[in-house]
Amino acid sequence: MSTNEKGEPASNITLVLDKGPLADDAPPHTLPAGTVLSRFGVDPKWGLTMDRAKEILLKDGPNRLKPPQKPSRMKIFLAQVLNAMTIVLMAATAVSLATTDWISGGVIALLVVINVYVGFSRECLPPLINTLLTEALQRNGKRPIHSLLSPRLEVLLQLFSVRILRRRGRAGKARSAQFQMKRWLLVISFSSRSGTSFPLMQGYCLGTSATSSATKRCSLASPSPCQRRQAQLRIRTVRLVIARIWYRLTSHFQDLTSCNPPSFLRFTPAPRSPKDALVALSL
Amino acid sequence: MTGMTTELGKIAEALENKQESSKTGFRLYLEKIRRALGLEGTTPLQIKLNKLAYWILLIACILAVIVVSSTGYHDIPSSIAIYAVAAAVSLLPASLIAVVSLTLAVACQDLAKRNALVRRMDAVETL
Numbered sequence: 001m002s003t004n005e006k007g008e009p010a011s012n013i014t015l016v017l018d019k020g021p022l023a024d025d026a027p028p029h030t031l032p033a034g035t036v037l038s039r040f041g042v043d044p045k046w047g048l049t050m051d052r053a054k055e056i057l058l059k060d061g062p063n064r065l066k067p068p069q070k071p072s073r074m075k076i077f078l079a080q081v082l083n084a085m086t087i088v089l090m091a092a093t094a095v096s097l098a099t100t101d102w103i104s105g106g107v108i109a110l111l112v113v114i115n116v117y118v119g120f121s122r123e124c125l126p127p128l129i130n131t132l133l134t135e136a137l138q139r140n141g142k143r144p145i146h147s148l149l150s151p152r153l154e155v156l157l158q159l160f161s162v163r164i165l166r167r168r169g170r171a172g173k174a175r176s177a178q179f180q181m182k183r184w185l186l187v188i189s190f191s192s193r194s195g196t197s198f199p200l201m202q203g204y205c206l207g208t209s210a211t212s213s214a215t216k217r218c219s220l221a222s223p224s225p226c227q228r229r230q231a232q233l234r235i236r237t238v239r240l241v242i243a244r245i246w247y248r249l250t251s252h253f254q255d256l257t258s259c260n261p262p263s264f265l266r267f268t269p270a271p272r273s274p275k276d277a278l279v280a281l282s283l
Numbered sequence: 284m285t286g287m288t289t290e291l292g293k294i295a296e297a298l299e300n301k302q303e304s305s306k307t308g309f310r311l312y313l314e315k316i317r318r319a320l321g322l323e324g325t326t327p328l329q330i331k332l333n334k335l336a337y338w339i340l341l342i343a344c345i346l347a348v349i350v351v352s353s354t355g356y357h358d359i360p361s362s363i364a365i366y367a368v369a370a371a372v373s374l375l376p377a378s379l380i381a382v383v384s385l386t387l388a389v390a391c392q393d394l395a396k397r398n399a400l401v402r403r404m405d406a407v408e409t410l
Contacts, residue, residue, distance in 0.1 A: 065291065
């Protein structure tokens with residue numbers, strides 16, 4: 001193994017980079033670390049000073065990649081519709097309806113609608129939740145928030161966040177979201193472009209995995225009976241809020257179908273022990 | 284040197300920009316038609332599905348012509364016309380695209396359970 005002057009092992013990268021003359025305007029990643037440090041006048045022990053960091057920030061701007069352009073909803077919708085198989089099926093629907101074959105036409109139209117809806121909803125809604133989770137992960141680097149969200153709760157968040165924001169007319173204004181874990185409380189708040197933030201939903205994180213330590217932290221395993229009781233009451237309140245939102249969202253479908261809330265939103269008698277409560281409330 | 288001026292930034296910019304076709308003349312025209320028909324420039328599964336759709340459409344048209352030809356192409360009764368259309372429509376795999384979409388959506392959900400969020404369903408095709 002090769003060693004440097006101090007007798008310490010030298011990495012191959014350093015040896016390769018130190019070979020041959022390099023121009024002063026060469027990109028920093030092609031230069032040895034010492035050259036880059038001297039070029040920026042940095043002490044490797046302490047790093048950049050605040051003034052120097054501010055100066056470089058003003059000169060070069062923040063070290064941030066330009067986010068990719070988001071496709072419009074219309075483009076996503078057209079991408080679902082404008083493919084050969086869908087067009088052929090739509091033509092078949094038209095021909096079937098023209099020949100008064102209502103059943104075939106209806107069935108094919110229904111399948112086309114299902115296909116377009118599944119593709120559109122999958123590609124259109126997740127960008128929001130993806131953005132939220134990414135930002136949440138960036139803010140809470142030590143705690144992977146997404147691991148605390150069960151898939152069904154994630155779906156609820158997708159639906160509720162988009163629909164509530166749309167209903168409030170803030171869908172276009174919402175810029176970012178913040179996930180905060182306060183003991184058992186999961187607080188999700190959105191920030192608008194103007195800098196103001198507004199809470200969207202406050203709820204308890206009900207994890208699916210009982211083996212997850214984070215889930216255990218979010219469970220009702222509180223040492224104090226008073227705290228356990230408070231947690232139960234809060235969870236029931238949050239479930240009530242979710243159930244209300246569910247009923248409001250589905251109220252206009254009530255006349256057409258008997259739309260019942262999913263089983264995990266139905267209220268059950270209050271649990272007697274924290275363990276039962278965790279089982280009863282797990283999504 | 285920060286942000287988009289770094290090597291990573293250049294890579295991100297290159298990924299954002301579509302590579303322009305090097306073809307010229309008739310080949311470029313042909314490539315545009317193939318892209319418009321969905322036979323190029325998309326995912327392998329979509330290309331196969333599009334090819335299948337065109338083949339089925341062709342066979343359905345041939346079947347309809349065969350059924351109508353049984354009348355000798357004169358005084359075609361409406362029942363025969365309806366039968367021809369029904370034969371052509373019944374050949375189409377109506378539920379195929381719905382099954383494909385639902386399968387990919389289920390795969391996306393399964394990946395989400397494993398903390399891998401997928402935005403575009405096409406990305407799951409080759410997994």
